Amino acid sequence: MKKIILSSILLFAGLTVQAQDDSHSSETGKKLPSVKLVDMEGNAVNTAELGFNGPVVISFWATWCSPCKRELNTINDLYTDWQDETGVNLVAVSIDDEKTKNSVPVYVNGKGWDYLVLMDPNGDFKRAMGVNNVPHTFLVNTNGEIVYSHNNYAPGDEDKLYQEILKLTGK
């Protein structure tokens, strides 16, 4: 009997404090998971330690995904202005697997992108972020919390994304 009371108290206490933390985290957003990837040069990068000051846009794409390329090419034209105004950085995570992985630097350099490009050939980061299909774009604040998540790309979506970035920088 004592055991039952003791364990019920512990369980209840644990869950109540947990519940309080849930409401706190739903206000501030979910933390960016830590997955070890490499960049295009083969250097190890931990997704939870990107080392940027300011908001970060994480965009999942692939060389075979036309809407992804449309989105990232459109933002590329606006990137300098976006960075000047908000200090945002964009990380383009390629989910190309070994079949098309080697075309990634060809495309990124051929198009002259200025983004940090990370390679996720076996879908580890894609799984950890709960991504179903590409394109999928996230916005992460300076505390490493995900504040915006959007699947799909239609011309004009980058304006909505920019509104969200401006909200973060308080402008």
Add this chain to the structure above:
Amino acid sequence: MTNKLLALSLVFSPFLWSQENNANAPSVTGNMESTFQYLNEDTLIGANRPASVGLLNSYMNVFYRQGGFKAGLRMESYLPRIQGYPNNFDGTGLGMRYIGYENDFVDITLGNFYEQFGTGLSLRAYEDRALGYDTALDGARIIIRPAKGLKFKGVYGRNRYQFVEGRVKGSDGIVRGFDGELHFNEAFSEMSSFPLDISIGGSLVSKYQVDNNEEYVLPENVASYGGRMKLRYKRFTLEGEYMHKDNDPSIDNGYIYNSGHAAVFNFGYSQKGLGILISGKSVDNFSFRSDRTQQLQNLLINYLPAMNKTHTYNLVASLYPYATQPVGEIAYQAEVLYTIKKGSKLGGKYGTSVNANYSVALRPMQHKSGFDPMDSSRVMYKGKLFDSSDSLYWQDINVSISRKFNPKFNLILSYYNISLNNDVAKITTDAHGIIRSNIGVLEMGYKIDKKHSIRAEVQGLLTRKDKGDWATAVIEYTIAPGLFFSVMDQYNFGNPNPDLKLHYLIGTFGYVRDATRLTLSYGRQRAGLFCVGGVCRFVPASNGLTLNFTQSF
């Protein structure tokens, strides 16, 4: 019962202490996808109405992280599975589960995991839910990072084979693997600013399967091993991987006792505005499965992708795609992407991109002299690295030019010349030998205003064999950020049989709100890659209604 309750409360009580430290706050992520089909009978295109009329595929992943502790699971449901999904899926149940722990030095997982060694020639356990491909390993994995730039992996497990009556069934064979990788410039501080960047790696993968064969004495343990290297110097990169496989008689190779090899190399050059890639692949007798009696896409331990460009336009991707030959092939690919500078005469105001790509696959030479197919060794020939014959399996020459004319209007013009050896890579029963096709595609995008835009594609395919010429037209109207409508018609106007000059007409409607997406499409569909309203998926032939729902959380 009380002990269970005590144990449960002890599990939750760490939460009492973890609140202050935000880094250890628990996080739950996941995703869900559900596809429903209501199908009609359409004998002209080979679409059948299933007995249940309606079909449903669903799955949901949930991943839990707290500090170093991680756990995850996937529930799946197929009642019954949708058209074209492989017949390994049936019922509702737990499809994937694992627990693990990770810090900067060690990463351990028990249960299901996905993994890749090097370029995947020796081992790749992965999932592609749209294809119905899942070879998750079920066992144990350990990853150790003893120093910066140095990594070791060890895996042990059975591949996922089927999901019947809501239960996962694993492979007959057990897979063991070990992989090591060293990035010199990260590991040795003296080399951190060395102009040549060097990485090396090696792997050993072995499978064990009991010999139940009455005709032959089969090796129960079969090993595959080899090494890889990656070099980078200023704007150049060169990488290569070579794997050897011991004798592995299987249903794929006709139970011969030859050893096999798989090798791949990639050479690249890139600078701002220009990217170049040259690749080569040599594969001989390298089908490596965790069950030697399996075929098609079942229980592959490694990954040998086709060495060609992944196309996305309807006629280019869905009519004559090429699949890697398990018995062997020699392939090469070259690709260039060049952007003509913006502001220049040829480039126009925004610049113009030109992308050219070439790929070819050939049958390897099998030197049979000196080998007696009737002797007891059952070693049938000698295969050499990059030793190709003249027999063509596949060739693809393509060019694509894209240009933005003003903030509202952009255009992409593409041309493809594709040759597919239908005797080898059987795509159709209506042709023999090599099928050659010429394809042209014009894609236009027009931004009406801030939220409204329209996109159109006109495609034409000309061929003398098989079903003759085709034309496809696509119109897509999107209202940012949440709505899209599209209509596509694929018309076989050149079919030699006038009764089979069919239209494959399909309409799609989609609604997206942040991480939730719902699409509804109705019409006829040939098998292939279907890209509309922002996303690309592989789809089988069907006639009817398809509803797809995805959610990330």
